[in-house]
Amino acid sequence: xxxxxxxxxxxxxxxxxxxxxxxxxxxxxxxxxxxxxxxxxxxxxxxxxxxxxxxxxxxxxxxxxxxxxxxxxxxxxxxxxxxxxxxxxxxxxxxxxxxxxxxxxxxxxxxxxxxxxxxxxxxxxxxxxxxxxxxxxxxxxxxxxxxxxxxxxxxxxxxxxxxxxxxxxxxxxxxxxxxxxxxxxxxxxxxxxxxxxxxxxxxxxxxxxxxxxxxxxxxxxxxxxxxxxxxxxxxxxxxxxxxxxxxxxxxxxxxxxxxxxxxxxxxxxxxxxxxxxxxxxxxxxxxxxxxxxxxxxxxxxxxxxx
Amino acid sequence: xxxxxxxxxxxxxxxxxxxxxxxxxxxxxxxxxxxxxxxxxxxxxxxxxxxxxxxxxxxxxxxxxxxxxxxxxxxxxxxxxxxxxxxxxxxxxxxxxxxxxxxxxxxxxxxxxxxxxxxxxxxxxxxxxxxxxxxxxxxxxxxxxxxxxxxxxxxxxxxxxxxxxxxxxxxxxxxxxxxxxxxxxxxxxxxxxxxxxxxxxxxxxxxxxxxxxxxxxxxxxxxxxxxxxxxxxxxxxxxxxxxxxxxxxxxxxxx
Numbered sequence: 001x002x003x004x005x006x007x008x009x010x011x012x013x014x015x016x017x018x019x020x021x022x023x024x025x026x027x028x029x030x031x032x033x034x035x036x037x038x039x040x041x042x043x044x045x046x047x048x049x050x051x052x053x054x055x056x057x058x059x060x061x062x063x064x065x066x067x068x069x070x071x072x073x074x075x076x077x078x079x080x081x082x083x084x085x086x087x088x089x090x091x092x093x094x095x096x097x098x099x100x101x102x103x104x105x106x107x108x109x110x111x112x113x114x115x116x117x118x119x120x121x122x123x124x125x126x127x128x129x130x131x132x133x134x135x136x137x138x139x140x141x142x143x144x145x146x147x148x149x150x151x152x153x154x155x156x157x158x159x160x161x162x163x164x165x166x167x168x169x170x171x172x173x174x175x176x177x178x179x180x181x182x183x184x185x186x187x188x189x190x191x192x193x194x195x196x197x198x199x200x201x202x203x204x205x206x207x208x209x210x211x212x213x214x215x216x217x218x219x220x221x222x223x224x225x226x227x228x229x230x231x232x233x234x235x236x237x238x239x240x241x242x243x244x245x246x247x248x249x250x251x252x253x254x255x256x257x258x259x260x261x262x263x264x265x266x267x268x269x270x271x272x273x274x275x276x277x278x279x280x281x282x283x284x285x286x287x288x289x290x291x292x293x294x295x296x297x298x299x300x301x302x303x304x305x306x
Numbered sequence: 307x308x309x310x311x312x313x314x315x316x317x318x319x320x321x322x323x324x325x326x327x328x329x330x331x332x333x334x335x336x337x338x339x340x341x342x343x344x345x346x347x348x349x350x351x352x353x354x355x356x357x358x359x360x361x362x363x364x365x366x367x368x369x370x371x372x373x374x375x376x377x378x379x380x381x382x383x384x385x386x387x388x389x390x391x392x393x394x395x396x397x398x399x400x401x402x403x404x405x406x407x408x409x410x411x412x413x414x415x416x417x418x419x420x421x422x423x424x425x426x427x428x429x430x431x432x433x434x435x436x437x438x439x440x441x442x443x444x445x446x447x448x449x450x451x452x453x454x455x456x457x458x459x460x461x462x463x464x465x466x467x468x469x470x471x472x473x474x475x476x477x478x479x480x481x482x483x484x485x486x487x488x489x490x491x492x493x494x495x496x497x498x499x500x501x502x503x504x505x506x507x508x509x510x511x512x513x514x515x516x517x518x519x520x521x522x523x524x525x526x527x528x529x530x531x532x533x534x535x536x537x538x539x540x541x542x543x544x545x546x547x548x549x550x551x552x553x554x555x556x557x558x559x560x561x
Contacts, residue, residue, distance in 0.1 A: 015401050022402060143535075145498055145501040145514070146517060149531045244409050248501070251502060278411075282407070
């Protein structure tokens with residue numbers, strides 16, 4: 001097990017290095033002079049030179065890269081061009097909102113999807129199953145940037161039940177959480193269904209039934225428990241979709257999280273902040289994948305690395 | 307899906323209105339018999355713009371899928387077949403690109419390159435090829451060991467011939483399924499970037515751009531949000547149904 005753990009952790013290092021390198025390269029992909037792009041065409045040459053020096057863009061590329069890597073490790077991610085605030089503290093201020101939204105969305109998705117998936121699996125091939133699987137496919141196909149405004153039209157504009165934007169009360173959280181959680185729920189319901197259907201075919205379920213265990217108990221205590229491994233794995237893997245979805249959901253509902261900060265900094269060409277947000281989201285995703293893999297390895301010894 | 311394809315081909319010919327023609331006195335007017343989808347904030351016919359938007363969506367979907375599937379299939383086959391340093395290099399590139407969830411890298415790329423249709427195509431291709439490469443690499447690793455491939459090598463067939471005649475064709479069914487689902491992904495990707503203001507720029511009618519414009523009028527003109535979104539959802543649902551069906555047909559376990 002230790003061997004698996006160490007190997008998996010070591011495999012993460014080149015990925016993180018690659019991610020950091022790509023994020024570093026972003027500013028150099030700006031067509032023309034990135035500093036001029038940030039300040040605008042009419043900026044005075046001395047302002048351009050001053051900012052270029054401040055960002056270290058006047059140094060050789062290898063020195064810039066070294067400084068960037070050092071900054072990433074030591075927590076010095078630069079300062080926002082617009083507010084002069086440290087990138088790390090700007091992100092830290094927005095983090096709780098994103099964490100809150102993502103956690104509630106994932107919880108809502110699980111609460112809806114797992115029972116739906118089990119019901120579909122138990123009734124596999126019936127009309128209940130067809131309805132559930134079609135609902136799930138619709139859920140995957142409806143993009144958040146449409147679902148969010150639609151929910152806002154119905155529940156905020158027409159019915160006036162919920163606020164359309166902002167953060168503060170539980171009511172503010174409802175529409176963003178549903179918007180973000182819906183596609184996840186659709187994916188989870190499909191995986192739960194497929195996984196439970198598979199387990200229900202296994203011999204041990206038949207044996208349990210033959211021993212007189214009720215159908216409901218065989219499904220919940222036996223088949224479902226074993227089908228949880230792929231469900232948890234998919235939940236971990238779908239975390240990436242939740243992070244990207246958060247960028248869109250936060251923009252729709254003016255939710256003050258990291259995703260909205262990213263889109264705002266893009267519109268202000270605040271590249272250090274853009275790089276910071278991208279780096280944070282990617283590293284969180286890598287960490288979550290690592291955690292999922294480790295958990296998977298713990299739960300199911302068959303998949304451990306040699 | 308067929309309806310959307312027809313709309314993309316015949317396009318604006320289905321309605322007498324020009325997607326760019328403005329009728330300012332009627333701005334934000336709701337659906338009527340003359341304008342079944344209503345008019346937008348500049349008095350343009352929403353139906354004509356949804357039809358014109360179908361072209362953009364299909365163009366993006368087909369372009370991104372064909373380029374990324376070609377690049378991904380080639381690199382995946384090469385990595386799986388040759389192994390060694392080549393496989394390591396391609397494998398690391400795949401790992402790094404997969405470390406960026408979903409559209410994040412595309413958002414980052416378009417953020418620095420600037421919002422435009424060509425940059426959207428570029429960004430979606432950069433994130434798109436990885437899925438095909440990973441898929442084909444796995445298939446190539448398996449196909450490399452098959453008897454007929456070993457036989458071809460034993461009689462002196464050169465690597466490009468083996469790749470082209472044996473390895474890539476063996477991976478094709480899986481690539482086709484991935485491409486069908488990937489087309490839906492690319493269409494949603496373009497719409498999402500345009501919705502965030504990072505994709506196709508006004509006045510070009512893209513479904514995402516139209517949804518972005520509709521956000522300011524949720525209260526007074528919900529039709530600006532309803533119809534373009536319905537078009538995206540219907541098309542992507544059709545592609546997902548097709549992809550699911552193809553996957554089931556290609557999966558021997560399903561029979």
